[in-house]
Amino acid sequence: AQKVTQAQTEISVVEKEDVTLDCVYETRDTTYYLFWYKQPPSGELVFLIRRNSFDEQNEISGRYSWNFQKSTSSFNFTITASQVVDSAVYFCAMKTSYDKVIFGPGTSLSVIP
Amino acid sequence: EPEVTQTPSHQVTQMGQEVILRCVPISNHLYFYWYRQILGQKVEFLVSFYNNEISEKSEIFDDQFSVERPDGSNFTLKIRSTKLEDSAMYFCASRAGSRYKLFFGSGTQLSVL
Numbered sequence: 001a002q003k004v005t006q007a008q009t010e011i012s013v014v015e016k017e018d019v020t021l022d023c024v025y026e027t028r029d030t031t032y033y034l035f036w037y038k039q040p041p042s043g044e045l046v047f048l049i050r051r052n053s054f055d056e057q058n059e060i061s062g063r064y065s066w067n068f069q070k071s072t073s074s075f076n077f078t079i080t081a082s083q084v085v086d087s088a089v090y091f092c093a094m095k096t097s098y099d100k101v102i103f104g105p106g107t108s109l110s111v112i113p
Numbered sequence: 114e115p116e117v118t119q120t121p122s123h124q125v126t127q128m129g130q131e132v133i134l135r136c137v138p139i140s141n142h143l144y145f146y147w148y149r150q151i152l153g154q155k156v157e158f159l160v161s162f163y164n165n166e167i168s169e170k171s172e173i174f175d176d177q178f179s180v181e182r183p184d185g186s187n188f189t190l191k192i193r194s195t196k197l198e199d200s201a202m203y204f205c206a207s208r209a210g211s212r213y214k215l216f217f218g219s220g221t222q223l224s225v226l
Contacts, residue, residue: 103156
């Protein structure tokens with residue numbers, strides 16, 4: 001089965017705290033892509049990162065960082081020094097088989113001033 | 114930055130009516146997609162489209178749904194006879210050939226009464 005799980009439904013943090021959003025995936029494919037998307041209150045889906053299965057290097061982009069671990073089938077996302085503008089729903093996603101991306105259920109992050 | 118454009122932003126229709134949702138993908142993109150998101154739920158894959166053919170479709174994409182690229186710029190999703198449960202935000206997405214990065218439009222909110 002191909003599946004993306006985000007166990008945290010909702011998270012609240014106080015501004016400037018660090019927060020990690022968890023993502024666990026299941027696939028039998030050896031080649032796959034993983035993604036994170038942000039959906040702010042305005043509703044659009046904003047691409048944050050893509051990672052392919054052969055590249056386990058962690059990535060940092062400003063306050064954002066991603067930890068990909070194939071051994072635990074996880075692709076976690078950390079926001080450092082969170083800001084109110086980070087409040088959104090965050091989706092982890094995976095490209096399966098041929099040409100289909102499946103999304104996890106999302107984690108709603110609220111950053112409180 | 115180029116973007117995927119969807120019209121209308123909000124569509125209201127009566128149950129049983131046909132609706133056509135329109136999308137203009139990014140101009141040099143070759144792969145096109147429709148996703149939907151029922152309020153408060155996860156983003157669900159409907160269909161992928163390449164070279165004037167459906168590449169993959171989900172169980173949701175039954176005979177009531179069809180897609181078309183009638184000219185060089187538009188990509189449409191038709192629902193022949195809408196049901197109440199078709200009420201959702203419908204997202205169009207596109208990507209170029211080489212890099213698997215989906216660009217999403219801002220969505221069409223479909224309300225079936």
